[in-house]
Amino acid sequence: MTRTLFIGLDGCTFTVLDSLTSDLPGSGVVMPFLKRLMERGARAALRSTPNPLTPPAWVSIMTGRSPGNHGVYDFVRTEERGGEVYFTLSDSRDVRVETIWSIASRQDRRIVSLNFPITAPPRPVNGSLVPGFVPWKHLRRNVTPTALFDRLKSIPGFDPKELAWDFEKESQSVLELTPEETENWVRYHLGREEQWFRIAEKLLTEDKPDLMAVMFDGTDKIQHQAWPFLDPALFDKDKSEWAQRMIGLCRRYFNELDGYIERLVTLAGPDTQVFFASDHGFAASTDVVRINTILHDLGHLEWHAPDASESGKRRERSWFANLDWKKTVAYCRTPSSNGINIRVATRPGEPGVSPETYEPFREKLIRQLRDIRDEVTGERVFREILKREDVFAGPAMNEAPDLLLGLRDFGFVSIADARPAVAKRKVPVGTHHPDGIFIAAGPGIRAGVKADLRHVEDVAATLLYSLDLPLPADFEGKAAESFFSPEHLAAHPVRTGSPTLPVKDGEVQDGEIPDDEKEKIIKQLQMLGYME
């Protein structure tokens, strides 16, 4: 029997969800099933990771640990060697701690995990895993077990090209699109979500895993580009025919998603506890903040002179900062990082500040950035400028940016070599807000509860609790006890167990079971009559 159904909704926010589960003029209730489910369930806003971004936040949801401990900060991982900066994609080997897929698997729970980022290359699980954010060309080799791909191929209409991450298409989610491109963008995600749903439907029906988990990410992608048609504060403003069509198309996406949710919840059965979570929320971004232009003007960064070679053109088109590394001291690597890296010279003659001047330099930079203001309103552009030790403390802190920037509109920075350094957008776009959603429903869950703010790390703890497993002693996340009825909590007290197993390069290492845990196991076996 499936004990726990977890539906991830990337970037889902209560601003939109509350609107789509209410009676909207002309559309009625767009998500009627979710409305009913929420009425008989509990909910809380879910605070994301310090930089509310898909990779670190989903990894926190999957591990119960913060980025300073799990080690994933961005879509890309960067290595600086010998004055060169090399970018590669973050992958499962960057996750320094054990995931709930592993924790549940080694305690004899069968799991299915679909479309969660940073899960490729996959590690063995007791069940099935199809990673998210993997291009179709590489999907077959990245599912586990190996035979799973042939099972997926038996699904009518299964199309890896439609299902999988399209690197070229996804890069559009942060660009300005034409009206036609925006419309096509939404349509593209209608088919993708159906593909993921069909896989979830098949594995839930045939395998009945203890933990069934699927993530739908069109919610994020559509909100990025179509936010004005989803935000209740904005969607009445544009009365054009195209805007009305876009509103209809966006609502169709969410209505179809509601149907998928209904089918999965129904298939799981009435005894299943259902959870929904998002990695972050959404809000409107109105500013363009060109951080590397700001750093250039402050004298900390030099651009690389563009060249006409193919490599040079490719470099200019890429997402990554194209800088003169010999003359750059502080820079932002990627728009999604919202961070500033300060280069420290380890030897005389190397670019960067000396280790002794690092702290004074960083303090000076913070002061300089605080002084960046909107030319019209005089308002500070940066809502907060955080030192990494204050938000990313842990064994992986050294891989974090030295400073994390919070923009006044919650937006992401631009790293383009363009001016002005700060400008207003012509049209608001969707951006990540720190607060996403956490919803629960099912047996043992309190009805109609609006609980206090939870954190993304709490999702992993709550899912393990739902699976009747002890929470690892080193988890930072706590089970959302306020979601559960007193009777359920009394019958199923939250237990703390042994710590997670160590992980190296994404591989769970064999760990010794602590002595106290061994003693408990022996006692349990004795009680059951298996040992004397």
Place this chain on the structure above:
Amino acid sequence: MAAVADNAAVVGMAEIAQVDPAIYADITGILQNMLADWGVDAADIDLETRLVADLEFASVDIIHLAVAIEEHYKRPRMGFQELLMKDGRYVDDVLVHQLVAFVDAKLAEPRA
């Protein structure tokens, strides 16, 4: 290290003459496994095959190839930037023999 004499003779390059046949076979196998779904002809992969120009690799495919090679040899973080970057710029293409030579050199290094 044995040489792949036939290929070396065909292309006439000293660099290729040093290719380790076992690693060459591994890399060819990994490439053929990857290409099985792509609709690209993988039958004629040889030492001079270019990943971008001949096998239609995009940059994201090269990243996945690097991961596949690291997984095959159970050697994470082999340092592919040394192969893929020259003078601070990404190279335009990579030849199979360059890939084999890179892997050969990395496998000879002590594990971190």
